[in-house]
Amino acid sequence: MMAQSHQLDSFAVLVVSYRRVDLLERCLTSVAKHLGDATVLVWDNHSEHSAEIRELAGEYPTVRWTFADRNLGYAAAVDALAAQVPGADLLLLNPDAELTGPLTDCRAALAEPGVAAVSPTVSGARTASDAEQEPPWDVARRRQTVLRSLVSNAGYAQRLRGKPISDRYAVPPREVDGYLSGCCLLISRAAWTEIGPFDQRFFLYGEESDWQRRARDAGWRLLLVDEPDVRHSAGGTTADDPLAGRRAGDLLRAGQAMMLGLHGNTGPGTVFTAGLRVLDRVQRSKRQLRQANRTVALSGARADRPSILLTSNELCLGGAERQRVLLANELAARGYPVTLTCLQAFGPLVSELDPLVRLVLTPWWQPAVELPTEDAVLITGITNTEAGFAGAWRFGGALRRGTRRWLAASHEPAVVNGPTYGSLLSKVVGCCDGVIALSARHWADLTRHQPFYVRHHVAPNGVPARSARLFTGGGGPVRFGMLSRIVEYKNPHLLVEALAALPAGEWTLDIFGDGPDLARLAARTPRELAGQVRWRGAASGPDAAFPEIDVLCVPSRAEAFPLVIVEAMARGLPVVASAVGCVPDLLDDGNAGVLVEPVTVEAWTEALRPLPHSPDRLAELAAAGARRAARNYTVEAMTDAYEVAIAETLAR
Numbered sequence: 001m002m003a004q005s006h007q008l009d010s011f012a013v014l015v016v017s018y019r020r021v022d023l024l025e026r027c028l029t030s031v032a033k034h035l036g037d038a039t040v041l042v043w044d045n046h047s048e049h050s051a052e053i054r055e056l057a058g059e060y061p062t063v064r065w066t067f068a069d070r071n072l073g074y075a076a077a078v079d080a081l082a083a084q085v086p087g088a089d090l091l092l093l094n095p096d097a098e099l100t101g102p103l104t105d106c107r108a109a110l111a112e113p114g115v116a117a118v119s120p121t122v123s124g125a126r127t128a129s130d131a132e133q134e135p136p137w138d139v140a141r142r143r144q145t146v147l148r149s150l151v152s153n154a155g156y157a158q159r160l161r162g163k164p165i166s167d168r169y170a171v172p173p174r175e176v177d178g179y180l181s182g183c184c185l186l187i188s189r190a191a192w193t194e195i196g197p198f199d200q201r202f203f204l205y206g207e208e209s210d211w212q213r214r215a216r217d218a219g220w221r222l223l224l225v226d227e228p229d230v231r232h233s234a235g236g237t238t239a240d241d242p243l244a245g246r247r248a249g250d251l252l253r254a255g256q257a258m259m260l261g262l263h264g265n266t267g268p269g270t271v272f273t274a275g276l277r278v279l280d281r282v283q284r285s286k287r288q289l290r291q292a293n294r295t296v297a298l299s300g301a302r303a304d305r306p307s308i309l310l311t312s313n314e315l316c317l318g319g320a321e322r323q324r325v326l327l328a329n330e331l332a333a334r335g336y337p338v339t340l341t342c343l344q345a346f347g348p349l350v351s352e353l354d355p356l357v358r359l360v361l362t363p364w365w366q367p368a369v370e371l372p373t374e375d376a377v378l379i380t381g382i383t384n385t386e387a388g389f390a391g392a393w394r395f396g397g398a399l400r401r402g403t404r405r406w407l408a409a410s411h412e413p414a415v416v417n418g419p420t421y422g423s424l425l426s427k428v429v430g431c432c433d434g435v436i437a438l439s440a441r442h443w444a445d446l447t448r449h450q451p452f453y454v455r456h457h458v459a460p461n462g463v464p465a466r467s468a469r470l471f472t473g474g475g476g477p478v479r480f481g482m483l484s485r486i487v488e489y490k491n492p493h494l495l496v497e498a499l500a501a502l503p504a505g506e507w508t509l510d511i512f513g514d515g516p517d518l519a520r521l522a523a524r525t526p527r528e529l530a531g532q533v534r535w536r537g538a539a540s541g542p543d544a545a546f547p548e549i550d551v552l553c554v555p556s557r558a559e560a561f562p563l564v565i566v567e568a569m570a571r572g573l574p575v576v577a578s579a580v581g582c583v584p585d586l587l588d589d590g591n592a593g594v595l596v597e598p599v600t601v602e603a604w605t606e607a608l609r610p611l612p613h614s615p616d617r618l619a620e621l622a623a624a625g626a627r628r629a630a631r632n633y634t635v636e637a638m639t640d641a642y643e644v645a646i647a648e649t650l651a652r
Contacts, residue, residue: 206255
């Protein structure tokens with residue numbers, strides 16, 4: 001553990017705002033009253049009330065405001081704010097919390113050697129099960145175990161406080177062996193630097209308790225100070241919105257499971273999720289909550305629509321994962337009650353999921369997902385975990401009324417000289433009600449060496465309609481770019497080598513993305529190209545990367561349906577791509593982009609060589625690509641194709 005030193009004047013208050021302007025104003029007023037000299041930063045996580053919060057910002061000119069263009073989640077927002085105040089100790093303050101004092105004793109406690117985090121006692125918190133007032137020191141919890149977490153969820157933790165199975169302390173502790181509530185949490189900068197930031201796999205809930213667990217494991221201390229300087233209105237930011245409340249409840253359950261430990265599809269967190277499902281069925285209050293969630297799910301749905309259940313291993317920044325989110329949102333907008341189930345973890349794409357879509361986390365071997373209608377269609381990818389989930393879900397459906405159907409959507413590039421899927425996986429998929437391929441070419445490639453004797457459908461992926469910013473050329477070097485997960489088969493190093501053969505003044509290359517091979521492949525860039533080739537690291541998406549490039553390059557040696565190509569076409573960005581998978585379909589056999597074949601350095605060099613001198617050609621390709629994307633590859637076109645598959649499957 002590193003040495004710790006504190007200056008009480010080096011202190012920053014971090015507030016992550018969402019939705020409730022009135023609560024935020026009350027919070028900031030209390031901070032100005034009691035911590036007038038502190039640096040205050042507010043991150044607005046882009047809700048329907050963000051315009052009103054912008055107006056509020058004018059009343060607090062000394063506050064540093066950040067207005068995100070999308071909801072990044074609490075963990076990512078805190079990490080970004082903490083990075084703005086390097087060297088400062090941190091006070092994480094919920095917008096529905098109100099200071100009633102200056103936290104003098106808490107700040108002094110934070111200066112003690114080896115202290116990672118401190119919380120004052122907090123008044124106003126209430127239990128989830130009833131209106132019984134909690135003691136102000138219940139912001140401190142004992143070390144979490146599966147049993148304690150289940151007892152807490154069942155509503156018995158306070159009644160059993162002090163017992164081994166409860167996470168509530170019998171008497172107020174000074175040092176805490178579990179975690180402190182995040183509604184008003186002081187964090188040492190020294191500990192933050194050593195332990196690292198919040199884990200951004202936690203979108204909301206669990207991130208601060210996970211961080212504190214890591215801090216304790218590293219030898220740091222957590223302290224509760226008897227200083228009642230905070231009032232907290234628990235759940236205040238979602239109390240008036242049933243959809244937001246449902247999402248918050250599901251995120252809370254998932255955050256608890258992740259904090260306990262999820263290792264793929266095993267670990268204490270999976271035991272916890274299984275226990276929650278038992279409670280959901282045997283406890284009266286949980287049955288009432290299930291009925292309330294069913295009512296919420298049906299409130300925006302049409303009576304003739306079946307439930308749609310989609311799966312994804314996680315919601316990372318990948319093409320297949322983004323397609324799941326876009327499809328879920330559009331199906332929900334068309335009146336289907338939609339649930340998206342993650343089988344391993346959440347991820348940053350949670351922020352793009354419409355509140356109409358229910359989001360749950362469950363291991364593949366726990367397929368008992370609550371759906372609001374008896375008829376249901378499951379749409380999965382073709383992975384081992386998703387196929388296992390589908391098989392168990394179908395088996396469980398045999399004991400229920402209603403119709404259950406399973407559509408397996410392939411997003412994998414077809415293997416050229418052999419079967420794409422393992423023998424066991426292909427046998428399981430052979431039991432589905434239909435396979436969805438990305439194009440006729442994709443289906444032909446998939447079944448060339450591995451026939452699937454099931455009905456198939458074609459549904460290309462799509463992206464939201466965009467206002468195309470057509471290529472016009474900037475008059476200087478052409479800015480080539482790549483946006484991808486950085487793994488070797490994506491071939492960023494091949495692109496660097498191909499461009500190295502062109503005159504230095506004609507081009508630059510920006511490579512956006514992160515991945516396991518980033519450091520190794522970046523190290524292969526010749527030293528003399530350091531000023532022209534920039535490895536930019538992770539980007540939040542196309543809107544962050546595309547304004548900085550003129551031509552998108554996709555040099556992969558294997559792809560199925562690279563959504564980044566469609567994203568570029570929709571924005572009027574010309575594309576150069578390897579002629580693999582569905583890419584020839586996307587680029588209209590070379591009429592809407594440049595196809596490169598074979599996938600070699602020499603072929604790529606020859607394809608790229610004329611482009612710095614061909615602005616008119618690039619402009620033509622950009623316009624053709626924009627027209628093709630608007631006609632064939634929109635979210636609406638994709639969902640139309642899925643609706644046909646759903647209807648035909650149910651009709652059988």
